[in-house]
Every structure is written in C-alpha cells, then in structure tokens.
Amino acid sequence: MTDKNIAAIIVAAGSGSRSGLDTPKQYALLDGKAVLAHSYTALQAHPRIGTIVIAIGAGQEEMARDALASGTGEPILVVGGDTRRASVLAALETLEALGNVDAVLIHDAARPILPAAVIERLVEALGNHHGAIPALPVADTLVQGAGALMADNVERAGLYRVQTPQAFDFATILNAHRTVAADAGVTDDAGLLRALDIPVALVQGDAMLEKLTYPADFARAEVMMMTQRMPRVGSGYDVHRLVEGKPLWLCGIEIPHDRGLSGHSDADVAIHALVDALLGALAEGDIGSHFPPSDPQWKGAESHQFLTFARDRVSARGGEIAHVDITIICEAPKIGPHKDAMRMRLAELLNIPIDRVSVKATTTERLGYTGRKEGIAAQAVATLLLPIL
Numbered sequence: 001m002t003d004k005n006i007a008a009i010i011v012a013a014g015s016g017s018r019s020g021l022d023t024p025k026q027y028a029l030l031d032g033k034a035v036l037a038h039s040y041t042a043l044q045a046h047p048r049i050g051t052i053v054i055a056i057g058a059g060q061e062e063m064a065r066d067a068l069a070s071g072t073g074e075p076i077l078v079v080g081g082d083t084r085r086a087s088v089l090a091a092l093e094t095l096e097a098l099g100n101v102d103a104v105l106i107h108d109a110a111r112p113i114l115p116a117a118v119i120e121r122l123v124e125a126l127g128n129h130h131g132a133i134p135a136l137p138v139a140d141t142l143v144q145g146a147g148a149l150m151a152d153n154v155e156r157a158g159l160y161r162v163q164t165p166q167a168f169d170f171a172t173i174l175n176a177h178r179t180v181a182a183d184a185g186v187t188d189d190a191g192l193l194r195a196l197d198i199p200v201a202l203v204q205g206d207a208m209l210e211k212l213t214y215p216a217d218f219a220r221a222e223v224m225m226m227t228q229r230m231p232r233v234g235s236g237y238d239v240h241r242l243v244e245g246k247p248l249w250l251c252g253i254e255i256p257h258d259r260g261l262s263g264h265s266d267a268d269v270a271i272h273a274l275v276d277a278l279l280g281a282l283a284e285g286d287i288g289s290h291f292p293p294s295d296p297q298w299k300g301a302e303s304h305q306f307l308t309f310a311r312d313r314v315s316a317r318g319g320e321i322a323h324v325d326i327t328i329i330c331e332a333p334k335i336g337p338h339k340d341a342m343r344m345r346l347a348e349l350l351n352i353p354i355d356r357v358s359v360k361a362t363t364t365e366r367l368g369y370t371g372r373k374e375g376i377a378a379q380a381v382a383t384l385l386l387p388i389l
C-alpha cells in the first residue's frame with residue numbers, strides 16, 4: 001500500500017437535528033473549533049492521505065469555509081445530495097474527475113476524534129482486501145425491548161459496532177455506489193461491497209471514534225480530547241545590534257525610532273525569538289536551521305514569513321498554539337504605546353485570538369549592551385497543544 005495514492009472523503013452534509021443545536025452538528029464548536037475541522041485536521045496531518053474532499057449540504061459553503069479557515073491545505077468542497085449515499089457518490093465522482101486515486105477513506109464528520117493508528121490499520125488492511133472498516137466488539141449485554149419491558153437477550157458473541165472511516169479500493173467502491181440498488185437495505189459504504197459479495201476486513205476501531213449524536217456527546221468528547229493532547233512549551237531568545245539608517249521592526253510592525261536593528265533579514269528580534277519558541281515546542285530545530293543566514297534568498301527578508309512557516313508547522317502536526325508570551329528587552333524606544341498593535345499583528349499572523357498573545361517589555365536598568373542601547377534582545381515562550389494519538 002505504500003505506493004498507493006490514498007484520498008479521503010468527509011461526509012458533512014447532514015442537518016444534525018438530534019444534537020439539539022441550532023447549527024448542524026458538524027459546524028458546532030468542539031473544544032473551540034468546528035466538529036468538521038477536527039477530523040479534517042487529523043486526515044490532513046496524516047502522511048498517507050492526499051486529496052481530501054468534503055461533502056457538504058446545499059447552502060453550507062460559507063459555514064464550511066469558516067470552519068476550516070484555521071487549517072492548512074485546500075480541502076475540496078462538494079455539495080452533496082439528498083441522502084448520505086448521494087453525497088458520497090458526488091464526492092467519489094469528484095475524485096474520479098481529478099484522477100490518480102487508488103484508494104479512499106470515507107469518514108463521517110460527526111466522529112471528530114480520529115486516531116492516526118486507526119488510519120494506519122485501515123491502510124494496511126487494504127493491502128489484502130478491497131474494503132476495510134474499524135469495528136469494536138460489543139461489550140454490553142444486548143436485549144430486545146418489548147415496549148418499556150425487557151424481552152429476550154440477544155447473543156452478543158460475534159457482534160461488532162462499526163465506525164468510520166471506512167477504507168476502500170477506489171474503483172471498487174465507486175462501482176458499488178453506481179451499481180447497488182437504492183432499495184438494497186444498505187446503511188453504509190461497506191454494506192455496498194457486501195451487497196456485491198466482496199469481502200470487507202474488520203480492523204480494530206477506537207473508543208475515541210464515537211459518534212456525536214446527542215448534546216451530552218459533545219461534553220464527553222471535549223473531556224476525551226483534553227486527555228489526547230499534550231501541552232508542550234518552547235522558549236526562544238535573540239539579540240540584534242542597533243545601527244543608524246535602518247528601520248526598526250518589532251513584532252511585525254515598524255516602530256518610529258532614530259535607529260533600527262541590523263541583521264541578515266529585517267532583524268525583527270521579537271519575531272525571531274518567537275519562531276524559535278514555536279520550533280522549540282515542536283522540537284523541529286531553530287530559525288537558523290530552516291532559514292540559514294548563509295542563504296542569499298533570506299537577505300532582507302520580512303520576518304513574518306518565518307513566523308507563518310512555524311505556525312504552519314504546528315498545524316501540520318495537528319497542534320494548536322495555546323499561548324505565546326514575548327519579552328522585549330531594551331532601553332529605548334518605549335514599547336508600551338505599541339504593545340496592542342504588536343499583539344494584534346502577531347495574533348493575525350498566528351491566526352489565533354489576541355487574548356492568547358502577550359507582549360511585554362523591560363529595561364536592564366542601563367546595565368549591559370541593552371542598557372547602553374547597543375542592541376535589543378527578546379525572549380519568547382510558546383505553549384502548544386499537540387496530539388498524542
């Protein structure tokens with residue numbers, strides 16, 4: 001399977017009336033971001049998954065774009081049909097038109113916590129089967145109900161609860177969607193293969209993959225999510241020399257001053273410290289290893305591009321920036337009047353709310369190189385939440 005092109009479809013076309021929410025549940029917020037964005041991020045962050053198509057309901061384009069705005073990559077939105085099956089077929093046909101897809105994972109947006117290990121088990125099973133689904137053995141006692149009374153027990157041995165994503169050889173599932181009759185009594189994609197007598201492998205599902213249906217499911221999912229993310233803290237430090245005849249850039253804004261910082265790029269010392277803090281929290285090197293001063297393409301570079309690079313690395317790891325805190329160390333200029341503009345600019349560059357961005361300043365009581373106004377130093381701390389799935 002390692003050489004196959006694997007795409008993914010997220011089915012997000014429902015109106016979600018059982019969740020008791022005003023908006024369809026795939027757009028409701030879970031842990032601060034739309035339900036849909038969680039599974040999109042998980043699929044997008046997985047190295048085996050390429051193109052992602054999202055089947056949405058008519059009139060949901062704007063909600064979907066907003067929901068996915070903070071992520072990286074470009075999901076393809078397809079307006080689905082009247083039924084789940086019609087929506088999946090529309091998404092499959094979009095992938096067919098794009099071409100070069102060998103396999104596809106079909107996932108329900110209402111299952112937002114998608115462990116990478118489940119994706120890996122499905123991909124591995126596709127090496128030997130045309131279809132594979134995650135499933136969990138039923139652990140509870142099962143009974144028939146007779147009104148409000150208990151009737152007979154149901155034998156639970158051999159029974160499984162089926163989850164998504166379901167994984168398929170692309171040509172096989174497309175053909176099944178096109179040929180199995182609508183009245184065949186099939187309720188999911190794997191059922192279409194069974195209707196054609198094509199074996200489907202069971203792989204181990206995950207309790208995290210539970211579907212959000214009722215309001216209480218959201219609270220349970222939020223708790224589960226917090227247990228699946230590890231806080232990671234990175235620190236950064238940088239110094240640049242103050243010289244005549246240069247503009248002064250700090251935190252992505254130009255500050256009026258009689259001198260500016262010298263360096264290979266625009267020498268925005270605060271952003272450089274922050275980039276190192278973000279990369280440090282990821283354990284992915286430092287600003288110099290990604291943007292070597294020896295490389296002429298970074299000469300005079302505007303430092304905001306280093307920061308958006310680090311931000312995108314956090315997204316690519318499925319992480320979130322919880323908080324950043326910068327201290328600028330200088331005798332002059334006064335930082336106070338510019339602090340809020342700096343916070344606003346950093347929040348915009350990092351694509352996070354401004355209340356997660358702190359900018360502080362201090363002097364060194366005229367001691368040392370900052371005290372003698374020979375240079376400006378900055379230190380930064382970044383706290384990330386990274387998935388441990």
Ligand code: MG
Pocket residue numbers: 238239240263267268269272
């Ligand atoms: Mg620097």
